[in-house]
Amino acid sequence: GAGVSQSPSNKVTEKGKDVELRCDPISGHTALYWYRQSLGQGLEFLIYFQGNSAPDKSGLPSDRFSAERTGGSVSTLTIQRTQQEDSAVYLCASSLGDYGTDTQYFGPGTRLTVL
């Protein structure tokens, strides 16, 4: 079946502009996660959704970052007034939502470059 999809695959923007990144999870997966991976670094957790609710937003680095999920499916991560330090690959993952033994499947990521 179809995996996690993300769009756009690449985004180049100017400092100060807003960007929206989209994630389409695997059908039937109730849990959705956003991570960020900076060059040569491991993955940094940003936010978690269970259905349309976000019980854990602890990883969002500043109030310029927000995310929403509608219909228990597609999620959008918005970064306002982008800064150069926001440049990274933004990865989305989804899972069935079975706590304890859940497996997260990752999308291909969106590479964001802020000039």
Added chain:
Amino acid sequence: QKEVEQNSGPLSVPEGAIASLNCTYSDRVSQSFFWYRQYSGKSPELIMSIYSNGDKEDGRFTAQLNKASQYVSLLIRDSQPSDSATYLCAAQTDSWGKLQFGAGTQVVVTP
């Protein structure tokens, strides 16, 4: 202190040999552990999960977990050039399923 730690490598392994990757974690409540493989420019791909103490084997891969020592390892037997990648260790640290990742170990298999 990082919650999940790995040697960054690179770990150079001759083709056909065993690659041994190590990972330690600091949060004792972590219950589930995962190894992901990430090729350059690609997203992480799950290769192993382990939840109980002991060994778990899947093909050429064996994961080992020791919760008392807070230690997870991955063995890759009969290493192939296609195994050259960065291997990420992850611990599930809360009931929401959030994963804490190590920085990854780069493995280079030389023909």
